[in-house]
Amino acid sequence: MKKILVIGAAGQIGTDLTLELRNRFGRDHVVASDIKLASDDIMQQGPFVKLDAMDSKQLQSIIDDYGITEIYHLAAILSGNAEKNPKWAWDLNMNSLFNVLDVSRSKGISKIFWPSSMGAFGPTTPEWDTPQVTVMEPTTVYGISKLAGERWVEYYHHKYGMDIRSLRYPGLISYKTEAGGGTTDYAVEIFYQAIKCGEYECFLSEDMALPMMFMDDAVEATIQLMEAPADQVKVRSSYNLGGISFTPKELADEIRKYIPNLEVTYKPDFRQEIAESWPRRISDEAAQKDWGWQPQYDLEKMTRVMIEKIREKLGK
Numbered sequence: 001m002k003k004i005l006v007i008g009a010a011g012q013i014g015t016d017l018t019l020e021l022r023n024r025f026g027r028d029h030v031v032a033s034d035i036k037l038a039s040d041d042i043m044q045q046g047p048f049v050k051l052d053a054m055d056s057k058q059l060q061s062i063i064d065d066y067g068i069t070e071i072y073h074l075a076a077i078l079s080g081n082a083e084k085n086p087k088w089a090w091d092l093n094m095n096s097l098f099n100v101l102d103v104s105r106s107k108g109i110s111k112i113f114w115p116s117s118m119g120a121f122g123p124t125t126p127e128w129d130t131p132q133v134t135v136m137e138p139t140t141v142y143g144i145s146k147l148a149g150e151r152w153v154e155y156y157h158h159k160y161g162m163d164i165r166s167l168r169y170p171g172l173i174s175y176k177t178e179a180g181g182g183t184t185d186y187a188v189e190i191f192y193q194a195i196k197c198g199e200y201e202c203f204l205s206e207d208m209a210l211p212m213m214f215m216d217d218a219v220e221a222t223i224q225l226m227e228a229p230a231d232q233v234k235v236r237s238s239y240n241l242g243g244i245s246f247t248p249k250e251l252a253d254e255i256r257k258y259i260p261n262l263e264v265t266y267k268p269d270f271r272q273e274i275a276e277s278w279p280r281r282i283s284d285e286a287a288q289k290d291w292g293w294q295p296q297y298d299l300e301k302m303t304r305v306m307i308e309k310i311r312e313k314l315g316k
Helices: 010-026 042-043 057-068 079-084 085-108 141-160 186-196 215-228 246-254 270-276 285-291 300-314
Strands: 005-008 029-033 047-051 070-073 110-112 163-165 167-169 169-171 199-202 210-214 242-245 263-266
Touching: 005 010, 005 057, 010 029, 010 042, 010 070, 010 110, 010 215, 029 057, 042 246, 057 085, 070 085, 070 215, 079 141, 079 270, 085 110, 085 141, 110 215, 141 163, 167 215, 169 186, 169 199, 186 199, 186 246, 186 300, 199 246, 210 215, 210 300, 215 285, 242 246, 242 300, 246 300
Parallel strands: 005 029, 005 070, 029 047, 070 110, 110 163, 169 210, 199 263
Antiparallel strands: 210 242
16 A cells, blocks of 8 residues: 655645545555644644655655655745745755655655646747747746756656656645745735735736646646556656646736726736746646646636635635
8 A cells, every 4th residue: 555755745735735645545644744834634634744855864764654655745945935045945956856866766665756847947948838848948046956856857767767757837826825935926815815905916917927727736637647557657857737827917807706896906026037937828738648637727717716715714
């Protein structure tokens, strides 16, 4: 029976992914870990251990204590925060990956999930319908670390036979965990501010189209990829994941169907330049062809669920 370790379980992806993994495989079969405490749902509904992803001895001990057979390594410094302290972000993003790869290899754990990002693309990448294989020249430390990570996980697969799988996530939108330092965070923040006070100041321009994805789709894609037969996983760097492309103005207009008086102003900051280096829409044709990926949420459906769930959460 598989025993899964989620590293970074307190983060935006980690929270939703851990809960769904426990739902599918059993609470006792999914060990949540993070350097900080996780949400009450995660802490109370299964094993949790504090873990510094850079600490190899601690990681080895957890693998031994819980009989871990698979690892989802999600710990990372996201794009906006990474630009504030580039060397620290590079150190954590890359050395934590090496730690997981090397400890896993020494312990005989070959099946690992590691997330890449559309941040691995750059301003020379085709903006529309970005293909699976294309020019990749990222201009942020986050993107550089993701591109380097893609090359390393592919290397470990070919060199050591490790079954490492990866997705290039677009911007992710979730009601369970609030924003955490990314360039696409406006698409989470705007929902909370719309419901709390009816106004929001956006740090991107109103016409800045970016690929986004509702978290339920991202979690489904992640588990679907990990559960796919190995011979269906043709891409060993990282699969494109497309999602929904929209602008801040388009999202605000959709929210106004539920909150008509929402006022949005636009004051682009340093994250605007980061966003301008990324694609506007991504093709995930390879994921569809290889392991049958199909998203379930469009902008209308995602907005309806976000409004409903955040209102429940905030009691409004």
